[in-house]
Amino acid sequence: MNSRPRVRFDKPPVVEVVCSILFGTSKPLRGPHIGFYGKRIRDAFPQIEEAPPLMPIIETPELGPGSAEVGFGFGSIPPLRRTWFISQDGRNLIQVQQDRFIFNWKKAAEDDTYPSYDEVIERFNRHLAGFLEFLADENVGPPAYRQFELIYVNLIPLGPAEVQVDESRLLVDHVRDMSRPRFLDKPVGVNWLSIYALPNDEGRLYAAAQLARAPDGQRILRLDMTARGISEDISETGRQAWFNRAHTWITHGFVDITANDVQEQVWKRTA
Numbered sequence: 554m555n556s557r558p559r560v561r562f563d564k565p566p567v568v569e570v571v572c573s574i575l576f577g578t579s580k581p582l583r584g585p586h587i588g589f590y591g592k593r594i595r596d597a598f599p600q601i602e603e604a605p606p607l608m609p610i611i612e613t614p615e616l617g618p619g620s621a622e623v624g625f626g627f628g629s630i631p632p633l634r635r636t637w638f639i640s641q642d643g644r645n646l647i648q649v650q651q652d653r654f655i656f657n658w659k660k661a662a663e664d665d666t667y668p669s670y671d672e673v674i675e676r677f678n679r680h681l682a683g684f685l686e687f688l689a690d691e692n693v694g695p696p697a698y699r700q701f702e703l704i705y706v707n708l709i710p711l712g713p714a715e716v717q718v719d720e721s722r723l724l725v726d727h728v729r730d731m732s733r734p735r736f737l738d739k740p741v742g743v744n745w746l747s748i749y750a751l752p753n754d755e756g757r758l759y760a761a762a763q764l765a766r767a768p769d770g771q772r773i774l775r776l777d778m779t780a781r782g783i784s785e786d787i788s789e790t791g792r793q794a795w796f797n798r799a800h801t802w803i804t805h806g807f808v809d810i811t812a813n814d815v816q817e818q819v820w821k822r823t824a
Contacts, residue, residue, distance in 0.1 A: 560804040563821035566776075567667045568660040571704035572677040572796065575609055575653050579694030582651050587636050590649060590687050594680075598638035598647055606635050606650045611700055612756045612782045647680055652699075654684050670800050678793065698787045701756075703799040705807070707776040710767070718819060720774050723812055724762060740764075743774070747810070751802060755795060756782010758802050760810055776811075778803040 591601060635650040644665065648655035656677040658668065688696060711718055720743050721729035727745055729735075742764055749758040759779040767773050780799035784791050808816055816822040 561824040566707040569706035570658045573655040573702040575700035576696035600639035602637040604635045702781045705778045709774045711772045
């Protein structure tokens with residue numbers, strides 16, 4: 554699958570990419586550890602915020618898609634909040650909690666352009682390597698990888714344009730039938746989810762679409778493409794190979810489920 558040609562757009566609708574690992578350690582990661590780690594990356598990520606922890610989600614054929622796993626496994630120690638370390642320009646974000654390390658690229662300005670998967674994954678790999686080095690230095694123990702996740706968030710403006718970009722035709726598996734008179738008008742809300750199996754039991758691909766409003770009031774379609782799973786090879790080489798395969802499935806899946814003319818004329822597909 555990785556031998557497929559890269560999908561490329563001059564104007565892709567992607568506004569955020571999330572690279573995440575779920576892990577376990579032999580000793581619990583405590584609040585002071587997060588503070589020590591923050592000092593290591595303070596020059597590049599000076600802004601700090603907190604958020605509630607994310608629940609573990611494990612993809613297993615036995616439990617079905619997106620099964621939540623409750624509990625952190627460290628006795629009476631409450632789960633750490635999720636700490637955000639944000640770059641000065643707001644375009645890069647590291648999130649750390651007791652069992653998760655996440656790197657985000659986010660569009661921070663209207664004229665921002667997606668830097669490419671190669672750049673995003675290089676940053677993720679570099680910052681993850683630094684986090685693994687930190688865990689070793691603090692004797693927390695080498696992490697045991699439990700789940701990988703790659704997410705592409707796309708925001709697609711809808712409405713009158715040279716090319717019709719409409720929720721009733723954009724997603725080719727959800728095309729509104731106008732060949733007969735309809736009682737119902739176009740929906741005012743859309744919430745679609747399609748799930749696909751990744752090859753070799755390496756997880757699942759989720760395509761989730763819902764209508765939303767931009768801050769200026771314009772109708773948009775948010776389309777999240779999420780690959781979640783793990784490979785048999787959980788070495789660093791195996792992990793990187795999984796993310797590369799997940800990227801292939803996300804990008805080729807994206808062009809498979811969206812209208813060709815929108816890809817070519819709006820997003821300016823070049824490959």
